[in-house]
Amino acid sequence: ETGVTQSPTHLIKTRGQQVTLRCSSQSGHNTVSWYQQALGQGPQFIFQYYREEENGRGNFPPRFSGLQFPNYSSELNVNALELDDSALYLCASSLAGTDTYEQYFGPGTRLTVT
């Protein structure tokens, strides 16, 4: 069984730029959620994708957008980067349609905005 993978591991961007982060879900999982985790804080829900459509969104502005592909992998895109976007971005996969809601996380992408 393949776990959740994310790329890149680390990324440094300048304020105003755009960034794309990638996630491959665990084998057998069809749902991907993205989280932002600032230093010393718990993960904050950005959005979830199921069947290639956004299926729930947290309190994040529209410049945070995403995609899910037919193989269930996903991208997180952030436009017009701000300094406060510096954080660990986590991807979690799960299997929809079951009575469990367990999510399995990838190792994260550390984004630094200067």
Add this chain to the structure above:
Amino acid sequence: EDQVTQSPEALRLQEGESSSLNCSYTVSGLRGLFWYRQDPGKGPEFLFTLYSAGEEKEKERLKATLTKKESFLHITAPKPEDSATYLCAVKGGYQKVTFGTGTKLQVIP
């Protein structure tokens, strides 16, 4: 809005000194309460899911319990390798999972 509060923020234990971490929550229509372990710079590692009050789950030195308002993570005879941040999260009727800020546990040999 769903809320999760974890206490204490940090806990320092001697090896073998048992203790409990607390997670208080408010959620509309609890679908599940989750415990995760997170090591520095890494993604959270799934530990347990609890679904209803009275439920208990165990894994090695960890035992999680659930009431209608809070959950406890009991750590029995901890070892230095148990040092990590422990995160609690809840899922309500919406797709969103809400996390607490975590308890940073340090176990001293």
